[in-house]
Amino acid sequence: MSEVETRKPQSRLQEQFAQINDLLQRQRQAEELLRRHGGEHKRVENLMQRQNRAELQRCLDGLHPADIAYILEALPLEDRLVVWQRVKADRDGDILLEVSDAVRESLIADMDEGEILAAIEPLDSDELADLVEDLPPEVLPELMASLDPQQREQVQSALSYDEDQVGALMDFEMVTIREDVTLEVVLRYLRRFDELPEQTDKIFVINHDSVLTGVLPLKWLVVNSPDKSVGEVMARDVNTFLPTDDADDAAQAFERYDLISAPVVDGGGRLIGRLTIDVMVDRIREESESEALGRAGLRQEEDIFASVWASVRNRWSWLAINLVTAFLASRVIGLFQGSIEKLVVLATLMPIVASIGGSSGNQTIIKIVRAIATDQVGLNAIWRLWRKELGVAFFNGLIWGGVIGAVVALMYHDIPLGLVMTVAMVLEQMLAAVMGVGIPMLMLRLDRDPAMGSNIFLVFMTDSGGFFIFLGLASIFLLH
Amino acid sequence: MSEVETRKPQSRLQEQFAQINDLLQRQRQAEELLRRHGGEHKRVENLMQRQNRAELQRCLDGLHPADIAYILEALPLEDRLVVWQRVKADRDGDILLEVSDAVRESLIADMDEGEILAAIEPLDSDELADLVEDLPPEVLPELMASLDPQQREQVQSALSYDEDQVGALMDFEMVTIREDVTLEVVLRYLRRFDELPEQTDKIFVINHDSVLTGVLPLKWLVVNSPDKSVGEVMARDVNTFLPTDDADDAAQAFERYDLISAPVVDGGGRLIGRLTIDVMVDRIREESESEALGRAGLRQEEDIFASVWASVRNRWSWLAINLVTAFLASRVIGLFQGSIEKLVVLATLMPIVASIGGSSGNQTIIKIVRAIATDQVGLNAIWRLWRKELGVAFFNGLIWGGVIGAVVALMYHDIPLGLVMTVAMVLEQMLAAVMGVGIPMLMLRLDRDPAMGSNIFLVFMTDSGGFFIFLGLASIFLLH
Known part of the structure; x- marks a missing residue:
């Protein structure tokens, strides 16, 4: 009775990954040598390459499709394709199912029509339906023709549902x-x-x-x-x-x-x-x-080694929105330019108020969004939540506003300035609480995803609100 | 052959929740009436209350323990305890296992020793081990005495592991x-x-x-x-x-x-x-x-209806750290007070640079943290990631820095000011990229959780860095 072969999944996988990386590097070195020395040592290096490749293949054959998918995800494009070409064709389909959309795209782009059809042939209808969207349109007619009527119906049924519906996730293998x-x-x-x-x-x-x-x-x-x-x-x-x-x-x-x-x-x-x-x-x-x-404003999962251009596109819509909100918030400061001219220390202190408001509003929003996602609060809870969050905000504002107010009063030997700072912090905290509850609730009311973008709007409100509160109080109480 | 009783889990649960909420409200109204009218209608209202309670009980008896847990989570403390008292004692243990730590604490605080022992008596060793930490210490000796030697050993074994280890999560029910x-x-x-x-x-x-x-x-x-x-x-x-x-x-x-x-x-x-x-x-x-x-800097999961005081404590350590970093960033502005006095528009524009740097740095950090969490990148990938993220940052900086620079140049009829804005945006983006990759990598190197707190440090760097870059460039090129 032999002992079971125990697999320590994570560490074993890491070892395999290190080994594959090693092989890939040796391969690169061999190619480099080959290029540099021209034909001189060609035979020797060719042999080395072949050995490397065989070893890589052996390594991959021992791995679960999910492990190969994991390794493909973790490799930069060039290495990824080297590995992909060494994977046995009959496992291609399973691996394509496991990788993320971005990586799947990069792998399919590297395959010709025949390879694609061979890869997806062994898959079940529901798995096929998962892949269909990522396949080049020219293979679809041939693919559909290769299915039997029942399979074709299943694929079409799965495709008829939205990806957020149960119908798109179900399989058809039932006893x-x-x-x-x-x-x-x-x-x-x-x-x-x-x-x-x-x-x-x-x-x-x-x-x-x-x-x-x-x-x-x-x-x-x-x-x-x-x-x-x-x-x-x-x-x-x-x-x-x-x-x-x-x-x-x-x-x-x-x-x-x-x-x-x-x-x-x-x-x-x-x-x-x-x-x-x-x-x-x-x-x-x-x-x-x-x-x-x-x-964080990323439109979609981004392959960690995606091209610079793909990443720029994925991220820029968020930055564009952020630029507009930051610009608007800065216009609020513009309103008080005269006050800042008279008391330039205001420019130094105003970001503190805005920053603290942003982070405590963010704490509130994350809690509310989570509670909404699990259906634990509905629109009817809004007053109770506001009351509570305003209480938290008031105390936090008083404590930390008091601390920073005292520091400011001591630093600038200016007690009224310290008091303005404290009052501004309390009001800003309360603004952040109102917004932190109100924004996701408004999204819910409008039937939108409360997580998406609620942060931008919050930061806009706490930034411009914080600047307005602090500079406004200062203008009234310190400059007249 | 009757049709199967189909359960639409989410909507069914929502209905039940609405019904229970309704009963609780009627209960409150009855109590209110009772208090207001004194003894007058006592008998009638007592009867109403009893009916309400019976109906509530019936409602709860039909629910899965996980559903009751869900409802307890979603109720404010007072209502939660009313429901808890109506739950059949033999289900208490299962429900305690399902609720979050914060809610569990509030429920156990409402039980006496006998109730607690009765509730946990039917549980398995691994489930007991999950609860033990939340039980009042005075029940432990009696609890341990009630177990048979094998169970006691299992509980002790489960407790001997850290909660992040497999040993704390395993059960002992094997065939x-x-x-x-x-x-x-x-x-x-x-x-x-x-x-x-x-x-x-x-x-x-x-x-x-x-x-x-x-x-x-x-x-x-x-x-x-x-x-x-x-x-x-x-x-x-x-x-x-x-x-x-x-x-x-x-x-x-x-x-x-x-x-x-x-x-x-x-x-x-x-x-x-x-x-x-x-x-x-x-x-x-x-x-x-x-x-x-x-x-978001919340130390632990917070019961959505936790007391104000509990919430203040949960959140304040983060706010304290944020206050310090915001204060330090504001000192950077303090260095350039002279420049701001001469050109007060700088105070208006500086938060734009800092804000855009913060959000693009956050995009980078979230990607890197995720990749680290799934072991897809190690320390050796840092150079490749930096190269890529710097490329993204350069283009994003050029595009959006160019836009905002043009707007500023037009608004203030000041082309050098627009150019300074553009250059500052590019440099700030690149700083954000360096930090967005570097901070989580440093955490990894120091063997810390890369997610925890990396944001505070990032915002500190992009805020103070953004102020420094913009005000510094302005001081050099616009004021001399």
Whole structure:
């Protein structure tokens, strides 16, 4: 009895990655030598290259498609294509499914039509549907022609849903049984399969109209007596989804009820597909990533080694908006140019007020956006949240405004200036609280994603508001 | 054959939540009336209250513990405790496991010792270990005394690991078999169980020393002939984890290899526990949330209805640091007070430079932090990343610096001022790029979490750097 081969996933992968990087570097050196010395040592270096390539291939063959995808993501374009060319063709499809959109694009651009068709041939309908959008349009007719009618219908059905809907994420690999047979019959039926679909934790019970009547978890199948009928054992209270349901809601349900797979039914209760936890986990990850990216104003996930030009385009719309808001905020300062001329220290102190307002508003907004995302607060909670956040803002303003006011009063031997600073900080904190609750709530009211762009608007309000409050108070109390 | 009862999870839950909120409001109104009218209508209102309470109870009894947890999270403290008191005692433990730390604290504070012990009595060892930290210390001796030796050992073992380690997340509910028996025997053995543990997709194969030799997925158990032996069918190449492995690495492995459960073994390969996907999904969600919260400077998840005082404490350390950095940045402006006195428009324009630098630096940092978190870039990539980000920064600076420079030149009829603005924007963008790559890389080098606090430092650098670049250039080229 030999011990199991244990895999330490992360560290093992890192080792493989280091080894592949090493091979790639040796390859580059060999090419460099070859170029520099011309034909002189050609034979030797050619041999080296061939050995390198064989070793690279061996390395890749031992890796899981997800690992290869990971390595492709982490390599700059040139190295990425070297590795991609060494991957066995029959694994191309699985790997294309695993990589991010940006990397997928770069890989497909490197393949010819025949390679693409060969790569996607072994895929299931739902996987095909995931890739179709990224394929060059000229391969589509041939691809569709190669499918059987059922597959073609499935691909078209999956494509007919929005990517935020359950229909776009479901697969079609289901094992179905009838409820009037015994578990013994079910077991015999299952033994006719070579393999059950991935992530099969339950089989679906349907009637003669394909209407779902229950589910039979494998766990229950194996612990119950084989003489019992499916109908006696199965669960009738099932979490089902419609293909038009929101994908994030479905992901939340998977998380909340610890689901592994769940049936998708049409309006008449007929079983049409299946959702699985692996797809939902990817969804949860993507959702939180796109939230983080959206907050920073990145339009889409950016391949870390994307070209400079692609990155400039991805980022500039945000910078353009930011430029406009920063310009408008600076016009507020322009209004008080006369006051600053008389008391130039105001120019020094005003960014402090604006900056603190921005960061505490951001703390509020992140909490509210999160609570909205999980449906924990609705529009009706706005007054309660305002009351609370205003309380927090008032205390924080008083404490930190007091500290900075005292520092300013001491530094400039000017107690009124310190008092203005303290009062401005309190008011700015309260403005930030009002905005931090109000902006995401307004977005919700307008039926928009509360995360997207709420930050720009907040910073605009806290910057211009902070400048206005501080310079306005100073003009009134210090200059007259 | 009746149709399955389909549950639309999210909308159903929202309805229930609305209904419960409604009941709570009626309850409050009844209490209010009772107080206002004194004894007058006492009997009627008492009856109303009782009806309300019964209806609330009925509502709650129909809900999944995770749903009740969700509702408790979404209610302000007072209402939360009303609901909590109506929850059947035997479900308290499951619900406590589902709620966030902040809410858990508020619920436990409302229970007496007896209630707490009764609530946690039905829990498994790993679940107990999750709760122990939040329990009042006075119940611990009695709790530990109520456990059998094996459970006590398991709880202590789980507690001995850091919460970021696999050991703190594993459970102990495993079904184990020997590899020399047939599948027929395994099936007969499993039928002796009433139920298999949650999330059981495979059973673990061990030898007489408890060393893991393979795993047998239920899927494989049911499709293979019962005459085969476990050893013939089982998988020997298994993803295993050590209890000391990093929990986030484990979560990534679950995501990458689409695992549902995986064995945890000790250094000698002996099976000691099990990781399951539901725990990993929670981990993935928490990880991304704490990243988002950490970025905004919130020390911990904050109950949305936490008291003002708790919120002030949670947020103020960040504000204190921000105050210091904002103050230091303002000292940079102080250096150029003379220049601002001579040309007060500089005070108007300087925040534009700083603001754009801050947001593009933030875009860079978020990308780098993400790539580091997924191990896609290491320290050796820093030069390549710098080169690329500097390219992006140069173009963005030139484009938007050019735009704002032209606007400024036209507004103030001052071409040199416009040119200074443009050059300052380009330099500021490049500073932001250097910092956006450099700061998280430095954190990585120092073995710290690159997300935590990298933003404060970035904003400090882009603010003070932006002020310095712009005011410095202006002093040199416009005032001499």
